[in-house]
Amino acid sequence: MAWTAPMTAVANTAFTAAQFNTYVRDNLLETAPAKATTAGSLIVSAGANQIAERIPARATDYTARTTASTSYTSLASPVSVTVSSGVQAIVFFTARISNNTAGQTGYVALEFEYEGSTSPAADVSSLQFTSASSNQAFQGSYATLSGIGYSAGINTITMKQRVSGGTGTFDNRILTVIPL
Amino acid sequence: MAWTAPMTFVANQVLTAAQLNTHLRDNLNECPTAKATTSGSYFVGNGPNSVVERSPETARVSAYQTTTSASYDNLVGTVGPTVTVTTGTKALIFIGCLTSNSLSDRMNAMSWRVSGATTRASLDATAARIDGITAGNLVTATSTDLMTDLTPGSNTFTAEYKVGSGTGTFGDRFIAVLPL
Numbered sequence: 001m002a003w004t005a006p007m008t009a010v011a012n013t014a015f016t017a018a019q020f021n022t023y024v025r026d027n028l029l030e031t032a033p034a035k036a037t038t039a040g041s042l043i044v045s046a047g048a049n050q051i052a053e054r055i056p057a058r059a060t061d062y063t064a065r066t067t068a069s070t071s072y073t074s075l076a077s078p079v080s081v082t083v084s085s086g087v088q089a090i091v092f093f094t095a096r097i098s099n100n101t102a103g104q105t106g107y108v109a110l111e112f113e114y115e116g117s118t119s120p121a122a123d124v125s126s127l128q129f130t131s132a133s134s135n136q137a138f139q140g141s142y143a144t145l146s147g148i149g150y151s152a153g154i155n156t157i158t159m160k161q162r163v164s165g166g167t168g169t170f171d172n173r174i175l176t177v178i179p180l
Numbered sequence: 181m182a183w184t185a186p187m188t189f190v191a192n193q194v195l196t197a198a199q200l201n202t203h204l205r206d207n208l209n210e211c212p213t214a215k216a217t218t219s220g221s222y223f224v225g226n227g228p229n230s231v232v233e234r235s236p237e238t239a240r241v242s243a244y245q246t247t248t249s250a251s252y253d254n255l256v257g258t259v260g261p262t263v264t265v266t267t268g269t270k271a272l273i274f275i276g277c278l279t280s281n282s283l284s285d286r287m288n289a290m291s292w293r294v295s296g297a298t299t300r301a302s303l304d305a306t307a308a309r310i311d312g313i314t315a316g317n318l319v320t321a322t323s324t325d326l327m328t329d330l331t332p333g334s335n336t337f338t339a340e341y342k343v344g345s346g347t348g349t350f351g352d353r354f355i356a357v358l359p360l
Contacts, residue, residue, distance in 0.1 A: 018191070024186060024203070025186035026186075028203075031207075036225035036229055036231050037228055039224075039332075042222075043231060058328060092326075136285075137310070137311035139289075139311075140323060141322045
């Protein structure tokens with residue numbers, strides 16, 4: 001069933017069962033309370049005269065992990081969420097970044113993988129911190145809209161990490177996805 | 181009143197007042213239009229076939245104030261910032277500040293505690309935090325988290341602060357909460 005623009009009643013015209021089913025029953029079944037299943041979900045537009053329920057998702061890893069990789073990697077315990085979504089999502093991520101070598105930078109970025117894709121793309125937006133000394137660290141957040149590789153359907157978003165040099169330590173990693 | 185799955189009519193069936201009231205009146209009263217009270221609010225799922233209005237809140241304290249506390253506490257001066265919102269089990273929290281320390285290579289952190297329906301202390305894992313900056317240098321620190329373990333009801337979110345040592349200064353402090 002789908003939404004049908006409500007009819008305009010005319011005086012002395014019979015209101016039929018078929019009309020009731022189309023304009024009352026079927027249209028009510030396209031409203032938010034009909035679509036809602038889960039506490040804490042969001043109801044968003046899914047196109048012309050369509051709404052859909054979306055479930056925010058979160059993943060965390062509070063353990064300090066290290067890497068000396070200069071290309072993006074998932075670390076020993078990937079932080080990743082899989083959501084059912086429209087064409088976009090709002091994504092927030094937080095991490096604590098440090099490096100054992102002064103002047104080197106730690107980077108945290110996102111990889112978006114649409115179901116069935118064979119080459120997930122790493123987004124260029126990143127949270128980064130350059131340590132002026134080995135005992136410096138930064139813990140903060142970054143926010144973005146979903147990037148390259150994201151499509152309507154089932155998407156997996158993964159935090160990726162790398163360094164410019166030295167060995168980076170990443171902990172308190174939190175990923176929050178609000179699918180739209 | 182609550183949502184009832186709209187009935188299917190059959191040709192020549194009489195539509196009674198009770199049916200109209202249940203399947204049209206009461207169901208329309210479960211829709212967002214009927215529930216909207218406040219400009220800028222939004223609607224979230226509240227369980228099967230139920231939606232509820234939620235209103236975001238934000239608060240800011242511009243004043244630069246200090247602490248020497250090694251455990252999360254109020255600053256010397258204005259408590260917070262603080263917001264109180266009605267939530268389900270989830271809420272999206274944003275915090276941030278400008279911060280510096282009187283000594284070099286020290287830790288400053290801003291987090292938040294929850295009171296009201298939920299009691300939860302400030303956490304390091306979700307704090308806005310810096311480590312090892314040069315004395316007197318101001319740094320922007322932010323953090324974001326999707327809390328998923330709140331007790332539904334009226335919840336108050338209050339910013340708190342701590343340092344590793346030295347005197348931490350915090351200003352332009354903000355907190356924003358989007359209840360789900």
